[in-house]
Amino acid sequence: MTYEVYIHVPFCLRRCGYCDFNTYTAVDLGAGASRGNYANMVIREMKLVKQWQLDHGIEEPPVSTVFFGGGTPTILSADDLVTMLAAIRELWGIQSDAEITTEANPDTVNEYYIKRLAEGGFTRISFGMQSAVPHVLKILDRTHTPANVKAGVEAANKAGLRSSVDLIYGAPGESLDDWRTSVKTAIDLGVSHISAYALTVEPTTKMGRQIAAGTLPKPNDDDEAAKYEIADDLFAAAGLEWYEVSNWAKTGYESQHNLGYWRNVDWTGLGPGAHSHYNARPSIGALRAWDIAHPRLWGTAINENRVPWSGSEDITPTENLEELIMLGLRIREGLDLDRINQVIATVGIATTATDAGISLSPIDINQLQPMVEEGLITITGDVEGRNRIIPTRRGRLLNDAIIEHFFDLVGI
Numbered sequence: 001m002t003y004e005v006y007i008h009v010p011f012c013l014r015r016c017g018y019c020d021f022n023t024y025t026a027v028d029l030g031a032g033a034s035r036g037n038y039a040n041m042v043i044r045e046m047k048l049v050k051q052w053q054l055d056h057g058i059e060e061p062p063v064s065t066v067f068f069g070g071g072t073p074t075i076l077s078a079d080d081l082v083t084m085l086a087a088i089r090e091l092w093g094i095q096s097d098a099e100i101t102t103e104a105n106p107d108t109v110n111e112y113y114i115k116r117l118a119e120g121g122f123t124r125i126s127f128g129m130q131s132a133v134p135h136v137l138k139i140l141d142r143t144h145t146p147a148n149v150k151a152g153v154e155a156a157n158k159a160g161l162r163s164s165v166d167l168i169y170g171a172p173g174e175s176l177d178d179w180r181t182s183v184k185t186a187i188d189l190g191v192s193h194i195s196a197y198a199l200t201v202e203p204t205t206k207m208g209r210q211i212a213a214g215t216l217p218k219p220n221d222d223d224e225a226a227k228y229e230i231a232d233d234l235f236a237a238a239g240l241e242w243y244e245v246s247n248w249a250k251t252g253y254e255s256q257h258n259l260g261y262w263r264n265v266d267w268t269g270l271g272p273g274a275h276s277h278y279n280a281r282p283s284i285g286a287l288r289a290w291d292i293a294h295p296r297l298w299g300t301a302i303n304e305n306r307v308p309w310s311g312s313e314d315i316t317p318t319e320n321l322e323e324l325i326m327l328g329l330r331i332r333e334g335l336d337l338d339r340i341n342q343v344i345a346t347v348g349i350a351t352t353a354t355d356a357g358i359s360l361s362p363i364d365i366n367q368l369q370p371m372v373e374e375g376l377i378t379i380t381g382d383v384e385g386r387n388r389i390i391p392t393r394r395g396r397l398l399n400d401a402i403i404e405h406f407f408d409l410v411g412i
Contacts, residue, residue, distance in 0.1 A: 003060040004260045005088055007042060008271030009073040010295055011035050013108070014143065023071045024295065031299030033272070039080040041299055043087040045270050045291075048307045050091050057283040060266060062093035065257035068102040075105070078113045082120030089121075099123055099256040101164075106148035111155040118159035124255075125156050126195075129165040132185035133178045139171050139216075141206070146185060153189045162253060164193035169227040171199055172216040179227045180234070187238045192253035196231045197246050198224045225397050232393060243332045245396045262327045264320075272298040272308075286315035317347045318412060321360070325406050329399060334380070334388030335406075337363060344410060360411045367409055371395075376402055 012023045028034035032041050053060065066088060068081060081102060088094060101124040102117065114125065131137050132146045149165065156163045165186050169179050186194050199219055203212065210216040232242060240248040244262060247255065260267060269276045273293040280286045289312035292298040301308035315323070321343050328335030341362040365387060371377045376395040380388050395402055 001061050002064050002260055002263070002265040003062070003092070004065045004067070004257055004265060004267040005063050005092070006257075006267060006269045006274055007066070007068045007073070007084060008269065008274040008291075009038065009068060009070040009076060010272050011038070011075045012070065012072045013075060013105075014141070029294075029299075030296035031303060033295035033299035035076060038076060039083050041302055042084050042270050044302050045308060046087055046091055048302065048305065049268055049270070049276075052307050056281070058278065058281055060092055060268075062095045063088055063098060064095050065099045065260060066094070066101070067257040070103060072105045072108060073102045074108040074113065078116035078120070081117065081122070085121050094121075101126055101255070101257060103128060103166075104152065106144040106152045109152055109155070111151075111158065114152070114155040114161065115159045118161050122161060124162040124164065125152070126164040126166060126193075127152050129182075129186060130168045131171065131174070131178070132182040133174070136171050136174045136178055136182070139173055140168065150189060153191060157190075162193070163189070163191040164195065164255065165189065165191055167194065167196040167231075168199050169196060169231070170219040170224040172211070172219070176223075176226060176230065180230060183231050183234045187234060187240070193247070193249040193255060194235060194240060195247050196228070198228070228397060229393070241332070242396070245330045245391075245399055259331070262331050264323060264327055286320055288313050288315055317343070318360075321347060321410070322407070322412055325410070326403050329389065329391055329395075329403055329406065332390060334390035337365065337379075337387040337389055339386070340410075361409065363406070363409050371402065371405065 010023050011027075012025055014025060027036075066085060068084075073081060085094075085100060094100075100122045102122060103126045106127050106129065109125075117125065127149050128142075128144075129146075129149045130140055130142050132149075134145075137144070153163045153165075167182055167186060169182075183196075203209070211218050232248075235242070235248040239250055241251065242248050243254045244258065247258065249255070264277070264279070266278050267276060269291065272291055272295045274291045276287075276289045276291075278284065278287045278289075289309045292301055292308050292310040298308045321340070324340060324343060325335065328340075344360045344362050347360055365379065368377065368379060368389065372379060374394075375392055376398060378390050378392060380390060382388055391399060391402060
């Protein structure tokens, strides 16, 4: 069994125009949820969650990955991040080969900061590069420069940390040549992992309002598809292979934390708005829970010795099946068709009100041939002789359509 911990740090120096994450620029949001006291509050939440697990008979194994995300985790001191990591080690234990990552805004870290992270047990740092082109960074409201990213990667190399960089494509005004420049610059950094995400425009953001008002052009699906293909070609030529729709890595350098999500393992999310996921136990069914989003209300719940969940829901067998299909069709290791059919067989005897009486159909491999012929998927056998469905590049670009087709075949 695998167990992961995610810590959300909701603070930022400024809010980027495209960002719809649960982030805040204020230094102190009340009820103890301040930058200076944040590590203490998260550690208190850890203890409440650990007690909840014990009360429900949940004995998690030592943690295999920890990921600090945000927001901007590196807006906190390196000592704060190390202190939170030490608390995880004390409460749950951490595997000796665990992957410990923090996201970092390139202009919030320096050589000393990164060295302190390495000394405290971190193994990996993910830099929010987004672009290497100044006018694109300006559109995205990013304050760092390409030089900041290069300096951060060099400091990480010196400290013995693995590095990853995140890119965003499809920003208003970004040309194909701009995107090639960003991809090549990222590759030239020599990092072992790169993520590239299509810009998602949310209507409530500054950028969303500008696009709605017509002052910025709306991202174009064809343009984004062309940029995805450019990235995939350039990454592959540099020895970075795709292992998830938006992620490429050198062999052995895949993000184990992210793979955990796509494999549907147990994880605990800490911090305002963070989500948790627990697979079925004798004491509980499969469960999804989410923390209170506003830091002040989150802090109030902790001060009242309550696990600061805003809500939770049981994951029914049918919903679990949907998630297994969606997640499996996003990764290079593929969807395990035999496992899916085994799960389908169990849903037929489901006793929950939501699933009772549902009749689902197992997938016959012959039903998938039209998608093979269309160049959307390949079917391979793994070392155990199990059939795995892997999206082609065209299939990655049309991933939602493939998922919907699988749902239709199953009868969800």
